[in-house]
Amino acid sequence: MTGQLPSAEVFIATSLDGFIARPDGDILWLTSRPVPEGEDFGYAAFQDGLGALVMGRESFEKVLTFPDWPYKLPVVVLSRTPDRVRVPEALKGRVRVSGKPPRTVLEELGAEGITRVYIDGGQTIRSFVAAGLVRRLIVTLIPVLLGEGRPLWGHGAGDVDLTLVAARHWGNGFVQVEYRA
Numbered sequence: 001m002t003g004q005l006p007s008a009e010v011f012i013a014t015s016l017d018g019f020i021a022r023p024d025g026d027i028l029w030l031t032s033r034p035v036p037e038g039e040d041f042g043y044a045a046f047q048d049g050l051g052a053l054v055m056g057r058e059s060f061e062k063v064l065t066f067p068d069w070p071y072k073l074p075v076v077v078l079s080r081t082p083d084r085v086r087v088p089e090a091l092k093g094r095v096r097v098s099g100k101p102p103r104t105v106l107e108e109l110g111a112e113g114i115t116r117v118y119i120d121g122g123q124t125i126r127s128f129v130a131a132g133l134v135r136r137l138i139v140t141l142i143p144v145l146l147g148e149g150r151p152l153w154g155h156g157a158g159d160v161d162l163t164l165v166a167a168r169h170w171g172n173g174f175v176q177v178e179y180r181a
Contacts, residue, residue, distance in 0.1 A: 005106045006117045008054075008128050009136040011046045012152065016141055019149030020122050025062060033142055034172050041140055041176060042168075051114030052076060054105055054128075057085055059121030060095075064088065076105055078124055102131045126155040134181050137162065143173035 013030055014020050021027050053071055055063075057079040063070065075095045079085045082099040098105055102124075109117055119128050128134050139152075162179035169175045 004110060004115075005103075005133070006051065006110050006114050007135045008102075008106060008117050008119050008133045009046070009050075009138075010119050010125055010128075010134055011043060011138045012120065012125065013140040013142055014152045015144050015146040015149070017145045017147065018152050019146045020152050021062075021150040022146060023149055025058065025150065027062070029144055029146065030142060033144075033174075036170060036172065039170065041170075041174065042138065046138060047073075047118070050116050050118050051112075052109050053118040053120060054078060054102075054109075054124060055119075056121035056124040058123065060085070073118065076109070078102075078105065078127075102128045102133055106133060122150050122152050125152065129155040129160060130157040132157070136165075137179045137181065138176065139179075140174055140176040143175075 012020060015029070022029065050073055052075070053073045054076045055078070057077055060075075060077045069091060071094075075091075077085055077087075077095060077097045079097055079099060082097040085097045087095045087097065100108070106117065119125055119134065125134070160181065162181055165178040165180050167175070167177050
């Protein structure tokens with residue numbers, strides 16, 4: 001056991017009004033936006049050195065609808081009902097399901113020698129923020145107002161003070177902010 005919790009880090013995009021998906025889970029508003037050719041908004045650099053990805057069940061089910069599984073990292077899917085989550089045969093050994101709280105999940109990953117963990121999915125991010133576990137946030141603001149949808153924020157943890165690390169913008173109107181907690 002390393003004795004130290006891995007760094008829990010977020011890399012996500014939201015509408016300007018803070019939604020990560022429409023009320024029905026649709027994210028086409030995000031994937032249909034114009035992107036400069038070859039631009040990944042720092043995603044590859046963010047992934048460098050990550051040891052695992054922790055996501056919620058709803059995010060996992062959304063990703064399963066993509067044509068290809070996009071992750072090379074080991075994935076932990078958090079669920080309040082882990083016995084109900086079905087992992088496709090092709091992903092067994094790369095995806096595991098857990099009903100444990102965020103701190104316990106990080107402790108287990110730390111015991112495996114993992115030092116950085118990517119946290120994804122609205123409810124999962126909020127639960128890690130509420131537990132005081134997120135150390136780095138990279139949020140890309142997409143220039144669209146959805147008016148309603150699935151929010152990124154609303155963690156219920158009260159004030160969470162952040163320190164600005166960087167701010168970037170692109171000609172297509174995307175603005176990215178990076179904070180350290």
